[in-house]
Amino acid sequence: MADTTVQNTQKSWLARAADSDIWYSFRRSPVTIVSAILTVLFFVSAIFANWIAPHNPFDLASISIMDASLPPAWMEGSDPRFWLGTDDQGRDIFSTIIFGARISLFVGFASVIFSMILGISLGLISGYVGGRLDAFIMRVADIQLSFPAILIALLIDGVARGVLPREMHQDLVFYVLIFAIGISGWVQYARTVRGSTLVEKNKEYVQAARVIGIGPLIILWRHILPNVMGPVLVIATIHLAIAVITEATLSFLGVGVPPTTPSLGTLIRIGNDFLFSGEWWITIFPGIALVLLVLAINLLGDWLRDALNPKLR
Amino acid sequence: MKADVEHNSLLTIEGMRVEFPSRRGHVVAVERLDLTVEPGEILGVVGESGAGKSTIGNAVIGLLEPPGEMTEGTILLKGDRIDHLDDAAQRKIRGARIGMIFQDPLTSLDPLQTIERQLVDTIQRHLNLAEAEARARAVDLLDQVGIPDPSVRIAQYPHQFSGGMRQRVVIALALCADPELVIADEPTTALDVSVQAQILDLMKALCRDRQVGMILITHDMGVISETADRVAVMYRGRVVETGTTQQIMSKPKHDYTKSLISAVPRPDKRLKRFPLVTYIEDAEERPEGLNLATHWLGKVREEHKLTGNLVELKDAHMRFITRHSLFPSRRLYLDAVKDVSFAIQPGEVFGLVGESGSGKSTIARMITGIYKPSGGTISFDGTDLTALESRAAAAPFRRQMQMIFQDPFSSLNPRMRVEDIIEEPIHFHKMAYDQSEARQIMHDLLDVVGLGAQAARKFPHEFSGGQRQRISIARALATRPRFLVCDEPTSALDVSIQAQVLNLLKDLQSELNLTMLFISHDLPVIRQVCDRVGVMRHGQLLEVAPTETLFTDPQHDYTKHLLKLMPKFRGFRMPELET
Numbered sequence: 072m073a074d075t076t077v078q079n080t081q082k083s084w085l086a087r088a089a090d091s092d093i094w095y096s097f098r099r100s101p102v103t104i105v106s107a108i109l110t111v112l113f114f115v116s117a118i119f120a121n122w123i124a125p126h127n128p129f130d131l132a133s134i135s136i137m138d139a140s141l142p143p144a145w146m147e148g149s150d151p152r153f154w155l156g157t158d159d160q161g162r163d164i165f166s167t168i169i170f171g172a173r174i175s176l177f178v179g180f181a182s183v184i185f186s187m188i189l190g191i192s193l194g195l196i197s198g199y200v201g202g203r204l205d206a207f208i209m210r211v212a213d214i215q216l217s218f219p220a221i222l223i224a225l226l227i228d229g230v231a232r233g234v235l236p237r238e239m240h241q242d243l244v245f246y247v248l249i250f251a252i253g254i255s256g257w258v259q260y261a262r263t264v265r266g267s268t269l270v271e272k273n274k275e276y277v278q279a280a281r282v283i284g285i286g287p288l289i290i291l292w293r294h295i296l297p298n299v300m301g302p303v304l305v306i307a308t309i310h311l312a313i314a315v316i317t318e319a320t321l322s323f324l325g326v327g328v329p330p331t332t333p334s335l336g337t338l339i340r341i342g343n344d345f346l347f348s349g350e351w352w353i354t355i356f357p358g359i360a361l362v363l364l365v366l367a368i369n370l371l372g373d374w375l376r377d378a379l380n381p382k383l384r
Numbered sequence: 385m386k387a388d389v390e391h392n393s394l395l396t397i398e399g400m401r402v403e404f405p406s407r408r409g410h411v412v413a414v415e416r417l418d419l420t421v422e423p424g425e426i427l428g429v430v431g432e433s434g435a436g437k438s439t440i441g442n443a444v445i446g447l448l449e450p451p452g453e454m455t456e457g458t459i460l461l462k463g464d465r466i467d468h469l470d471d472a473a474q475r476k477i478r479g480a481r482i483g484m485i486f487q488d489p490l491t492s493l494d495p496l497q498t499i500e501r502q503l504v505d506t507i508q509r510h511l512n513l514a515e516a517e518a519r520a521r522a523v524d525l526l527d528q529v530g531i532p533d534p535s536v537r538i539a540q541y542p543h544q545f546s547g548g549m550r551q552r553v554v555i556a557l558a559l560c561a562d563p564e565l566v567i568a569d570e571p572t573t574a575l576d577v578s579v580q581a582q583i584l585d586l587m588k589a590l591c592r593d594r595q596v597g598m599i600l601i602t603h604d605m606g607v608i609s610e611t612a613d614r615v616a617v618m619y620r621g622r623v624v625e626t627g628t629t630q631q632i633m634s635k636p637k638h639d640y641t642k643s644l645i646s647a648v649p650r651p652d653k654r655l656k657r658f659p660l661v662t663y664i665e666d667a668e669e670r671p672e673g674l675n676l677a678t679h680w681l682g683k684v685r686e687e688h689k690l691t692g693n694l695v696e697l698k699d700a701h702m703r704f705i706t707r708h709s710l711f712p713s714r715r716l717y718l719d720a721v722k723d724v725s726f727a728i729q730p731g732e733v734f735g736l737v738g739e740s741g742s743g744k745s746t747i748a749r750m751i752t753g754i755y756k757p758s759g760g761t762i763s764f765d766g767t768d769l770t771a772l773e774s775r776a777a778a779a780p781f782r783r784q785m786q787m788i789f790q791d792p793f794s795s796l797n798p799r800m801r802v803e804d805i806i807e808e809p810i811h812f813h814k815m816a817y818d819q820s821e822a823r824q825i826m827h828d829l830l831d832v833v834g835l836g837a838q839a840a841r842k843f844p845h846e847f848s849g850g851q852r853q854r855i856s857i858a859r860a861l862a863t864r865p866r867f868l869v870c871d872e873p874t875s876a877l878d879v880s881i882q883a884q885v886l887n888l889l890k891d892l893q894s895e896l897n898l899t900m901l902f903i904s905h906d907l908p909v910i911r912q913v914c915d916r917v918g919v920m921r922h923g924q925l926l927e928v929a930p931t932e933t934l935f936t937d938p939q940h941d942y943t944k945h946l947l948k949l950m951p952k953f954r955g956f957r958m959p960e961l962e963t
Contacts, residue, residue: 275795279859282752283809284782286775297799 096378103374109367117173124166125152129332136161143352156352158341164352167338168360174334175364178248179314183307185253186314190260191303195291197261198268209265212258220255220313221320227251228326241329248327252317259306267299301379308372312365319361335361393460394597395421395444395565400457402439402448413439413452414621421565421597426588428612428629429601430644432878433849436621437601441567443467444599445482446474462564480510483558487570489550493542499526499553500538503560510561525556530586548579555586562594569601576739581949584611603878605648609633617641647883649908651950654932657890658883658912693727694765694867694899695751695785700724701759702746702923720746722923723760728867733893733900735914735931737907737946743923744903748871751901752787753778764867783813786860790872792852796844802855803840806830809862829858833888850881857888861896868893869901874909886913907950911935919943 097103116123143156143164155164197208215223231247232240271277272295280290315335321327322336323343330337335357342354400417403410414436421427429437442448444459446469459467466477478484486492494502503522507513513521519538526534529552542550551571558566568587572580588611591598600612608615608629615632617625617640625638636642647658701723707716721743728734736744749755751762753769762769764781772778786809789795796805806826809815816822827837833854844852853873860868870889874882890913893900904910910917911931918928919940927940938944 275789275791276797278749278754279787279789279795279856280797280808281754282782282785282787283812283863284775284779285808285812294797294800298797 093378097374100374102370106367106370106374109363110371113172113364113367114176116169117176120169120173124163124169125154126163126166128162128167128170142350143356155356156350158338158353159345159350164338164356167333168335168357171333171335171338171357172360172364174328174332175315175318175336175361178245178252178318178328178334179311181245181249182252182256182314182318183311185249186256186310187260187303187307189253190257191264191296191299193257194261194264195268195295195299198265199272199287199291199295205265208261212261215255216258221317223255224251224317224321225324225326227254228321232326244328248318248321251321252314255317256310256314259310260303263302263306264299267302268295271295271298305372305376305379308375309369312368312372315361315365315368335364392422393420394423394425394462395419395599396458396460397440397444398458398460400440400443400459401455402436402443402452403455404449404452406451412621414443415456417457417621417623419616419623419626421599423564423597424591424595425614426591426598426600426612428608428615429599429618430603430605430608430615431618432603432644432880434620435618437603437618438569441484441569441599441601444565445478445484445567447478479506479563480561481564483560483563483566485551485554485558485566485568485571488574489547489554490574492554493550493557495542498539498541499545503538503553503557506557506560522556522560525559526553528590529553529556529559530582531556546579547575548583551575551579551583552586555583555590559590559594559596564596566591566596566598567601568598570603571600572607573602573604580607581610587611605645605879617644644880647880649879649883649886649906649912651908651911654911657887692766694730695728695901696763697727697747697751697760698725698763699760700747700750700757700762702743702750702755703758720923721750721757724920724923724925725760726918726925726928728899728901730866730899731897732915733902733913735910735917736901736903736920737905737910737917738920739905741922742920744905744920745871746923747920748787748869748901748903752785752869753782779813783809783863784865785867785869786863786865787869787871788853788856788860788873791876792849792856793876795856796852796859798844800843801840802830802842802844805844805855806840806859806862809859813863815863825862826858829861832861832892833858848881849877850885853877853881853885854888857885857892861892865898867899867901869903871903872905873902875904875906882909889913907935907946919946 097107121127141157141161143154152163155168157163158167193208193212197205228247228251231243231251235243235247277290277294280294318327318334319336319339322334323340325340328334328337330341333341338357339354339361342350342352342357345351345353397417397419400414401412402414403412405411417440419427419429419440429440431437439448439452442452443454444466446466448454454467457467458465461477461481466474469477493499500519500522503525504515504518507518507521508515511518511521523534523538526538531537531549531552537545542553545553555571571587572583575583584607587598587600590596600608602608612629615627615629616623617632617636617638619638619640625632625636625641627637632641633645636645649658700721701719702721704718704720705715706718707714709715724743724747726734736747738744746755750757751764751769757770761771764785767781769778769781772781796802800808803823803826806829807822810822810825816825826840830837830839835851835854835858839847839851839855844855847855856873873889874885877885886909889900892898902910902913904913914931916928917931917934919926919934919942921942927934927938927943929939934943935947938947
């Protein structure tokens with residue numbers, strides 16, 4: 072008897088996923104399907120950039136200044152090797168976009184995870200403990216919220232550049248960037264998680280755990296955390312798009328990743344200088360790639376928010 | 385329902401079928417339904433949640449929640465078909481010919497408009513009256529529904545009325561345009577017992593005087609027996625039995641009706657168990673062969689034999705801060721429990737009864753350690769729990785007392801499987817040698833509460849309210865407690881489910897020799913379950929007495945008042961149901 076029930080539930084795991092409401096609403100939304108395909112394409116090409124990209128733009132040996140500023144393949148005077156043309160140093164734009172998207176996504180992901188861990192922990196503590204600690208954390212959040220996120224990222228980036236010795240900049244630039252973007256985004260998570268925690272901690276299942284004698288840390292981890300994660304995932308998806316944009320902005324302003332390993336934002340900045348001299352492809356194609364990436368992730372996040380909201384079903 | 389009556393009936397429903405299409409196939413909410421309502425008659429529609437009673441009301445008034453749809457049958461109001469009308473035609477009927485009374489008077493009035501505005505607007509929409517005439521009519525209506533000083537109070541806002549008064553206003557609103565039919569969907573469920581009786585009397589009088597037909601939808605047999613002329617009993621979307629109230633109450637024919645009536649806790653007599661509640665679904669009886677006395681669950685839980693009281697409260701006090709301030713003089717407090725003392729002896733079921741806000745649940749939470757009392761002592765088995773400093777020191781006592789909560793929908797973690805929910809306390813208190821033993825205990829516990837081991841792999845949302853309450857009970861038993869606190873364990877359940885859960889608790893209590901603190905606002909339930917009862921009001925314990933003494937010879941005035949308000953079941957004589 073027990074064996075058959077276990078089998079049943081295991082067998083139905085995939086079937087349950089295919090049968091779930093989320094999958095159903097996904098299938099019925101063409102916009103979401105397109106965004107999902109785009110997002111997956113970006114991710115796959117970012118992860119397997121070394122194999123997919125026709126050139127390696129970071130390999131100084133393989134680029135030649137002779138190929139500089141070639142137009143896209145369909146225009147006059149182009150080289151069929153470079154499908155979207157080359158930039159001022161002779162790097163293939165198409166390959167640079169793929170590698171640049173990889174850096175953008177890596178920085179975006181890492182800073183979202185950093186924000187999430189920080190925000191969720193502070194939100195859980197704030198909501199569960201309450202009292203003065205709650206008031207303190209939430210006032211700090213309010214203060215931070217009164218500054219634009221990009222300003223905070225710029226500030227932290229600037230401070231880090233001033234404090235760290237020059238020779239370490241190159242090595243630490245990614246960590247500084249991730250820290251700067253991450254710290255500017257934790258407030259959203261903390262507020263959402265705190266709100267949900269306030270609701271969940273008064274539910275009877277939490278009281279039941281307390282009656283058993285379980286301590287606050289295990290209650291937070293095992294009982295409350297899984298129940299406040301739904302909205303957090305939605306925020307995280309949308310935040311990923313914001314983080315990618317923030318990174319692009321910082322790089323565009325010249326305080327992000329260095330031009331030797333360009334992200335999408337760096338590419339747009341480099342191309343910006345040549346926009347009026349006629350080499351529009353250097354900035355336009357990375358720009359389109361950035362818009363597509365951010366839009367796709369954003370639409371996916373919007374759909375997830377609606378799909379998880381029982382009122383909108 | 386003979387052919388010649390049918391044409392004269394106020395409302396005739398024939399062969400109604402309502403479906404709610406979903407992507408997992410159509411849910412049939414109501415099927416093959418035939419009903420008639422005569423002018424001046426109150427037809428009671430009774431059934432448990434999900435039986436389809438509210439769907440009938442919504443279908444008649446044309447307000448089925450989309451995507452719900454009436455797919456078969458006809459609804460005739462005085463011979464006019466009123467199903468499948470367009471929206472404009474529906475609106476002419478709604479309010480004008482059919483009035484509606486909703487369950488919750490707190491939300492069915494617009495809080496931003498005066499009573500006058502709401503009444504006058506409704507009257508002018510349906511009747512061709514000038515403002516002044518409409519207002520006069522509104523005052524007149526308020527007077528009829530028993531609101532004192534109607535010409536003054538009409539200018540007030542809903543929040544200035546009490547719950548019962550608001551429900552009167554809602555009734556006045558329903559009667560604005562002299563409807564021929566009124567649909568009342570659980571009109572008194574949200575009201576206190578004393579107010580409930582007045583509202584029911586008012587509705588009865590109005591129906592009789594104005595020759596209005598009424599469909600009274602309720603789950604409460606007591607309301608039906610006091611108000612309705614005829615009753616239709618619904619079970620899973622079908623009417624299983626119709627008849628006069630007298631007939632249904634005294635000689636029910638269908639098995640479901642019998643079990644529904646016998647499941648209502650009797651206020652006048654204590655029964656050993658609720659009889660005949662086996663007709664209802666998910667009532668799996670415990671498998672034979674599991675003898676609790678020799679099983680792990682029944683094994684010596686007490687380290688030594690008890691001599692004195694198991695639980696004792698001495699001047700227990702609980703004070704909550706309601707306004708924070710830096711200065712102590714500006715802080716405001718609420719004393720939820722004021723110097724309460726009582727003792728519970730081993731093996732007894734001690735009841736606490738009182739209205740909402742009387743401090744019953746606070747006491748339960750103080751004993752189980754969710755709240756730390758602000759004064760007095762609480763001792764368990766001779767040890768003062770309030771003096772224990774660390775959680776580790778309190779753990780052995782926590783293990784011996786467990787709690788069953790009121791709301792079956794929030795008392796189980798929705799993200800955990802049933803097996804993890806029940807095994808958690810076993811692992812936490814290290815009561816099993818290994819995982820396989822814990823698993824075995826968990827399966828046995830599920831058997832004991834009548835769910836079966838196949839429930840283990842499921843999540844809480846896959847169960848009904850009653851089944852979830854059984855999971856709650858299994859979790860509470862998992863630490864082999866000696867003392868069980870039940871905080872309104874059945875007040876969120878349908879009566880038949882309540883009867884099953886109470887039967888289960890009674891069985892477990894006697895087989896495991898548990899001591900229980902049973903908290904309820906429901907006197908008949910208290911009478912069925914408890915050995916001794918304490919009556920609470922405003923945080924004070926007014927009276928403690930053995931149950932039978934309390935019901936036959938109450939001492940305190942408040943107890944007498946409560947007992948007087950207890951619903952009586954007239955015409956409730958069923959020799960075949962007595963045990």
